[in-house]
Amino acid sequence: MTVARLTIDLDALARNYATLRDQAGVQAAPAIKADGYGVGALEAGLRLWREGARSFHVARLAEGEALRGVLGDRDATIYVLDGPTPGSQDRLRTARLTPVINSLDQAKAWDGPAAIHIDTGMNRLGLTLDEAATLTGRPDVALVMSHLACAGQPDHPMNALQLARFREARALFPAAPASLASSGGIFLGRDYAFDQVRPGISLFGGGPHDRPDARIATVATLEAAILQVRTVPAGETIGYGGAFTAERDLRVAILAAGYADGVPWTSHPKGAVWFAGARRRMLGRVSMDMIAVDVTGCDEAQPGAMVEIIGPNLPVDEAARAAGTTAYELLTRLSPRAERRYVGAV
Numbered sequence: 001m002t003v004a005r006l007t008i009d010l011d012a013l014a015r016n017y018a019t020l021r022d023q024a025g026v027q028a029a030p031a032i033k034a035d036g037y038g039v040g041a042l043e044a045g046l047r048l049w050r051e052g053a054r055s056f057h058v059a060r061l062a063e064g065e066a067l068r069g070v071l072g073d074r075d076a077t078i079y080v081l082d083g084p085t086p087g088s089q090d091r092l093r094t095a096r097l098t099p100v101i102n103s104l105d106q107a108k109a110w111d112g113p114a115a116i117h118i119d120t121g122m123n124r125l126g127l128t129l130d131e132a133a134t135l136t137g138r139p140d141v142a143l144v145m146s147h148l149a150c151a152g153q154p155d156h157p158m159n160a161l162q163l164a165r166f167r168e169a170r171a172l173f174p175a176a177p178a179s180l181a182s183s184g185g186i187f188l189g190r191d192y193a194f195d196q197v198r199p200g201i202s203l204f205g206g207g208p209h210d211r212p213d214a215r216i217a218t219v220a221t222l223e224a225a226i227l228q229v230r231t232v233p234a235g236e237t238i239g240y241g242g243a244f245t246a247e248r249d250l251r252v253a254i255l256a257a258g259y260a261d262g263v264p265w266t267s268h269p270k271g272a273v274w275f276a277g278a279r280r281r282m283l284g285r286v287s288m289d290m291i292a293v294d295v296t297g298c299d300e301a302q303p304g305a306m307v308e309i310i311g312p313n314l315p316v317d318e319a320a321r322a323a324g325t326t327a328y329e330l331l332t333r334l335s336p337r338a339e340r341r342y343v344g345a346v
Helices: 010-024 033-037 041-050 061-071 089-094 104-109 129-133 157-170 316-322 327-332
Strands: 004-009 055-058 077-080 098-101 114-117 141-145 220-232 250-255 272-275 278-281 291-294 306-310 339-343
Touching: 004 010, 010 041, 010 339, 033 041, 033 061, 033 327, 041 055, 041 061, 055 061, 061 077, 061 089, 098 104, 098 141, 129 157, 250 306, 272 291, 278 291, 306 316, 316 327
Parallel strands: 004 339, 055 077, 077 098, 098 114, 114 141
Antiparallel strands: 004 220, 220 250, 220 306, 250 291, 272 278, 272 306
16 A cells, blocks of 8 residues: 655646746746755756756756756756855866856856856845956856845835846846846746746745745645544544644544655644545644544545645645745655655656
8 A cells, every 4th residue: 555655747847837937938947956846856857858948957066967967968057056166166067067156266266157146135145246246257157147035025125126236237247148036036027037037936836925826736746545544532632742632522534644754743733634525634743654634524534545735735835834834845845755656758
């Protein structure tokens, strides 16, 4: 019996890519860092290449090497957001990766094609505008880029502020293509699109504004089998810490998944699953390997039946919000323990 299963719909991934590319109206360069937001960077990269992606963004050098390994001789540009970290130069060249320059020290350490990252208000990595101005004579700038801090909040004043700052930064490198928007930024309007967008979370099923969006298809569906169904009398507690007390007699299903599979421990007390056409509440704390669910009055709940934890009926943004987190974290925490199944051609 399959106890936990993660189904990844590559056709849905392709539809999301088309939606995001068409919304932006410019080149879409997928961000497939963190193992493709938990769904498999190599499978996602190959399918997105088939769909027309020719540039990709990853965070780590090893992620870029792995992606180059599956893309092989295909003429893909793979940007490494960490940039040329100490000792990485030979590996970057061998794998034909394009680092993102985040500091003047990195600019001095790298003499090949590179993207220039200019900080416009995120205050993480990135050159200041004055620092970037010292690199204007560099002949090998493949891309000038920045990153929006509040794109998931369309009315946030930081968006307009960063757009104005990025226009100033882009003017320093007029011959280079420019990129500002990721998933949320794509839906802020064409002013934010420039020459390239970098969709991430919305490729993989998360809404661009941290909530479900009808334009974005579900890519990852996590299901778990019912191990046992039991009656819990009124007044009894369920799970560790006695965190839930039954207010009446309950029929309870025990599912074969837990936080070791990527279901947040913090899903209690707001978490739910989908089974037999209805949302069913989680009861008590999520354990390492098990979840208790209220199936009172549901005769379909029997051992072996599969229950949806994340999927088309329970979008990842909703599941994440119930656990007090985000779709980004929920997807990237999906464990390899669940059986993985890809549907749609790679």
